[in-house]
């Protein structure tokens with residue numbers, strides 16, 4: 001075995017350090033002056049420049065911020081209750097597993113590229129990385145893309161553990177370069193050994209992780225054969241497609257885990273390991289109030305006409321709050337910008353899965369829905385630095401190049417304050433902009449198309465998709481039409497997708513030729529409806545689910561159930577900003593099944 005390297009200062013003091021002192025490295029790696037690198041993962045990469053620290057320093061730390069400081073974990077202090085451990089499968093620059101032990105009120109951590117295994121015949125390299133705050137123990141979700149260490153994280157295993165060789169001072173054993181741990185997880189059980197072997201070229205401690213030949217050993221066991229989260233049952237792919245949470249390492253640890261969707265209050269921050277797997281499942285979650293807190297909403301109400309709103313962990317400068325953005329409908333009061341921002345914050349966690357990782361085309365009406373709007377795609381240079389954005393590498397000179405990407409709820413609130421009354425996300429994602437993830441059917445009414453005609457066309461599509469056994473879901477547009485959204489696995493081009501939709505539309509349309517025109521120009525259509533397949537193209541969009549429309553009363557483009565086509569009270573503009581929260585509380589997000597679908601479009605006979 002190579003000689004033991006000199007201990008780093010953090011190790012030498014680890015045994016005696018308080019949780020506050022132990023988190024110093026973690027804090028140093030966060031830069032509070034700008035969007036910091038995530039969750040310390042900048043340095044828990046198994047390879048790379050993890051030991052480089054950004055320029056920010058712990059002195060930027062807001063007072064009393066980390067809860068490891070305010071409320072040291074009771075278990076660690078008393079030593080009575082079981083110690084917890086977690087293994088997070090983290091896809092960042094490289095896939096690795098983060099093995100974290102609760103020791104002294106923090107998570108003492110190793111990054112293991114090949115993962116922990118029950119196989120006693122192999123030894124896997126491990127890299128001792130900085131301690132993480134205890135709040136990270138149940139984090140599952142995404143670390144913002146575009147930042148170092150950005151990626152997706154699942155709670156791959158969790159449970160309790162006991163030290164075996166350490167006596168009362170486990171931190172000292174780690175500092176000495178050896179830890180024997182008896183794990184009681186859902187996947188990992190039995191005796192594991194971590195032993196320090198040296199230092200890599202970057203100065204990072206190298207260790208080996210192995211499983212003893214005990215009753216729990218399983219020859220040939222491979223962690224990659226057991227890919228699902230013990231928290232949610234989901235894979236990294238599934239969490240990435242529809243994350244529940246975002247980790248904002250520039251915030252104090254107690255606030256860093258940002259809910260991206262509404263969830264019951266009891267679902268947050270389990271108090272002990274036993275609750276880790278009791279967390280509410282995403283499907284339980286419908287209440288839009290779980291996004292912004294009461295305090296955050298009250299903060300908006302308390303602002304004068306302009307000011308700084310603290311929302312979703314960001315400071316947003318908001319303006320003209322009392323301006324009317326939407327005239328009232330019938331005898332309702334008009335909708336002010338303050339009302340619109342409140343709605344946006346409430347709906348953002350619900351709408352986020354349909355916007356995330358996609359360029360956003362903003363339909364702006366800075367002077368309100370009664371005026372003429374315009375498309376705005378280029379993110380303005382005055383936009384705050386933390387806004388997620390994407391550079392379109394294929395943009396022609398003079399064409400929009402830098403797009404807003406709504407990867408966190410506050411980004412949508414920013415867009416709303418910017419006057420984006422309508423949100424149109426691309427149907428492709430930024431990493432593969434030429435491959436759509438939805439095929440879209442747009443039942444677009446003409447001047448003489450009645451609502452009954454639209455319903456006839458929508459029901460024909462319902463029948464068609466039933467026959468095809470393809471998952472597709474409708475939404476009303478908030479104006480006069482209905483759209484059908486069809487989730488597809490990436491692969492086919494926009495051209496192929498558009499051809500499929502055209503073929504389907506012409507087949508359906510042949511049943512009711514009297515209702516439809518296939519003419520391109522509106523004037524040539526004779527007032528008839530059109531099945532508009534042409535929006536299946538790069539940078540062409542339909543209005544996003546839950547977006548408002550620029551009409552009196554702020555109607556909303558709302559997902560509906562297929563059976564609602566037979567509800568005589570259904571109207572294409574029947575859901576509006578003031579009624580959507582109640583509807584969501586009753587029905588939930590009816591588009592949610594689209595997010596878990598993995599389907600390809602079948603050949604059409």
Ligand SMILES: [Mn+2]
Pocket residue numbers: 041044045090092096098111
């Ligand atoms: Mn990691």
